[in-house]
Amino acid sequence: MDRHTKIKKAIDDLSSSDAKTALKLIMIQLDSAGNNDDAKAELYNSLKELSDGLLDTEGQRPVWEPDEGASHVHIAFGESVAGSLKLAIKQLGHADSHKIVTFGDFFSIGPLWRLHEEEGRARREEWLKDRINNHFSDAEEAEAETDHRHLLEQLERIPAQAAIVVWVTNSAYEQAGLRYALHLLSFKPNNVFIFNVGAACERRFNQIDRRIDYRHSGEIPTEHLKAVFDEKEAGGSLSNQTRKQLEQEWLELAESKEGLRIWDGENIVSVDENYFDSYLLETVEKLHSYKGNDDFIKAARVIGEALGYCEQHVGDGYFEYRLRHLVYNGDLEIKGVPRAMRYYSVKRKR
Known part of the structure; x- marks a missing residue:
């Protein structure tokens, strides 16, 4: 089979949700590249990796999923930061031992009521379909439940020796996702590190006359992720008490039915849908x-x-x-x- 035929087949075999995810990642990276030559080179590498991944016909488990050889498993919220983080890890030479689990849901909008249960996920999808244009069709909703099972399988495969690093910023989106991830990981005894990559990049790169406040990790370019990568465990692993506290905070969030959350600087705050x-x-x-x-x-x-x-x-x-x-x-x-x-x-x- 020639390469063009392989490309056509790989695209035809994509689910609509996977195709949308890939297109979003491409558009975000194109927008970020602008006129920066280094960013353009980085964009090519990232798109080449995406293409190679789609053309992988070996039927093997994707290279970034947790396996027994993993020394670190990184939790990322959203395909944009996951793509940038994969490129950073690959360029740093850690692809064999550092794996990534991506949470694709957008935790700042839509009810989180019992999201860890099938009934709660179904109600959330109904809320999103009623309000958000171009959200899942019924067929894609069934795929979403399959994706959730795959997420749980990935978390189950994290080996006991691997450090788990959760990448966040000061946003309701990722702070709620952090608490959900810790709830799903409650059965895992691994050391868990929370890395506020937004704060780390702001400390490292902001200047008096040039400041960027990152609203979510997907806004952070790959070169900045690489620059702060070694800081990911500097704060120490979570104590059992802190883990339990964050898991409890998830259970409290999962009892609310509000459709919108914001970050007030210290806490996730549920607000009325008309807030904006x-x-x-x-x-x-x-x-x-x-x-x-x-x-x-x-x-x-x-x-x-x-x-x-x-x-x-x-x-x-x-x-x-x-x-x-x-x-x-x-x-x-x-x-x-x-x-x-x-x-x-x-x-x-x-």
Whole structure:
């Protein structure tokens, strides 16, 4: 079979959720590369690795999954940071002994009620399908439950000698994910390290005249991950008491049915779904002032502006959901069909 045929077959064999994940990773990396030559070279390496992985027809367990030879297993939240972390580990020469488990769910939005149980996951998917455009179809929902079982299998395969490193930032998304991961790992006696990679990169790279506050790990470039990699265990492993406390905090989160969480600087706070509505209206007003008129503004433009200046990481899907709600509520006028943000425009109702 020639390479082009292999490429076509590999793509045809992808599930729709895997295809979306790969496309998202490519687009995020393209956006991050910009005009930086080093970033472009890094992008090529990352895309080559993605391509090679898709073309692997040996039927073997993926190279990044935990195995008996692993000295470290890294927990990452989201495909973006997982892809960057894989590249960093490979370039550092640790691919044989350092493995990665990726949690794909977006823990800042949607109810977390009993997410560790099948009933809770089904209710969460129903909430997301009712509110977030382009979320799972019914077929993909069945795949999501299969993915959850695969996640549990990966955690089960973590060998006893491996250190578990959970990569986080100060975001409700990853802080909630951390607590969920520790709950699922409660049967594992391994040493667990929490590495706040956002804080480490801010200490290392921020300057008086140039500061970046990372809202989630996916915003951190691979070269920065490599630079702070050796700091991952500097804080020491979690004590049994701290692990139990964080596991208990997950159980408390898993009793709430709110659809939105933010990080207040120290804690995960559940808030009403309308928390960002006034912010979105202010964003529309700001864009009207930029344009000098009250004409319709593309929904994608509003959401992009809102994402760019928001200190919380809730994603474009959630902002688009709330923008539609403001239309339905009569706060905004609409032109077009709101099947996706690129298909409609809004303006303030006067």
